[in-house]
Amino acid sequence: MTKPQLEQGERAPSRRERVREATLAEIKGIARRHLVEQGAAGVSLRAIAREMGMTAPGLYRYVSGIDSLLVLITADMFDELAAAVAAADAGVPARDTDRRIVTSLRAFRRWALEHRAEFAVMFGPRARLEPGVDLTPAVEAGKRFGATFFTLFERLVREKRFELPDGRSITPELERELRSFADLCGFGDSRTPVEAVMVLSSCWVRLYGVVCMEIFQHLDFVMQDMEPLFESELQNILTGLGVQYESPESSNVVTMGKSD
């Protein structure tokens, strides 16, 4: 997934390397299943080894510890989420920016709902990882995930779909952070106005907030179903972006007269 293409200097993988790669994949696969079935706390090297018919220390040939295994599968999950969003996006005509955006954002929530345990690991606190663990793989994959939305958002900016907020309210510190954010994430280029970056962050914060709240079940005791709230927030966000909101039912039904 990460580097399928073989660059010069890399000869075709030997038998050894292939089987090695396969067992690593098996390890990650089982870990992933345990994560889904029992949550992050239920992922253990011993259990994985047991299921593979080998002993726990053997796994250390493939993984430097439980923490780094978690990081590895987290990276996979980010790529998977990005693929899911991209797939949903690809399902609507390329030029229909509005619907592409709505669809992509809903796909994000859908994936989260269908992968609660994964989402918690990806977007929740780094509960289990003590400092000193190398997060690079997960972070890189996270950036790839972010890029999924960037291209769509860049279109909105290019098309001037919404009015940029007053730049005078942006403090120098905020500008610095926003620039750093855009640069390190590969969003836009140096000509992209910081105001746009600010709007992007704000939208992301809201989306993140509403989905986290649902997945982490913080309103479960006061709300039965979080979907209406999500849709409401979505509508709110999109309206602010000059994007046409469409209720979920009407996007399933292909042709239909305007409601209301």
Added chain:
Amino acid sequence: MTKPQLEQGERAPSRRERVREATLAEIKGIARRHLVEQGAAGVSLRAIAREMGMTAPGLYRYVSGIDSLLVLITADMFDELAAAVAAADAGVPARDTDRRIVTSLRAFRRWALEHRAEFAVMFGPRARLEPGVDLTPAVEAGKRFGATFFTLFERLVREKRFELPDGRSITPELERELRSFADLCGFGDSRTPVEAVMVLSSCWVRLYGVVCMEIFQHLDFVMQDMEPLFESELQNILTGLGVQYESPESSNVVTMGKSD
């Protein structure tokens, strides 16, 4: 904390009950310290018992397991957070609604920053708790915490500080959820317009989102300091509520000419 007043039928606590209460407090205290020092995963009954000079099974006289201990201290933390916010709020003149709100919201973030591990347990995914654990104490305390903000928000609604959004965009499902939310949380009464409840939820989602993002460190690799982003979101939220935003410096300095 929870029930200091003795109602009729409760006689004064016997010696036994007092010492029992004291050891329970000690247990929670140590658990809390371990939580702060080593994160949620670092809280263990055996370690607590060891530190208290007793054996682990003894703790089962006070707590029905590690999970419920976590729930107990979570409840305490919610009360503590509520108290911190209330204290900050009390530090500004009662009639200055605008500043009281800004101060309260900043106090929320401050507390989160100074209590990262606690925040993760309170507002993150229920990582460690397998289903079946009684969350009631934490949920109740969570509601008490919510109430801290409700009173302030109710003032805004009463004072008609902001225009209520168009109620026609509220679907029946959303209305039902919002009503349920307001009722179960004790926000307003049946005469409170659902539109107001919607605005409240939306604001809460945004605040929650931006603080979670900072505490869970999901932008750490692209941003050095999250404060500017928080302040930006805060300004955004408040402006939408018709509340005067004030930059953090100017609220420290008592008198100062308008900047710019």
Added chain:
DNA sequence: TATGCCAGTTAACGGTGTTTACTAAAGCGT
């Protein structure tokens, strides 16, 4: 064919939650 690398094992250390059966002390009613 000999050598070295490498997957995987065994054994061990120290840690965890939880249950069961037990002891000793504290409290209470008479």
Added chain:
DNA sequence: ACGCTTTAGTAAACACCGTTAACTGGCATA
């Protein structure tokens, strides 16, 4: 003051966990 009951706490055991160290057997290459 005595006896009974409730309760705090212990010891032992079970079944897990991550991780390290020393070791073995086989494969691949020189």
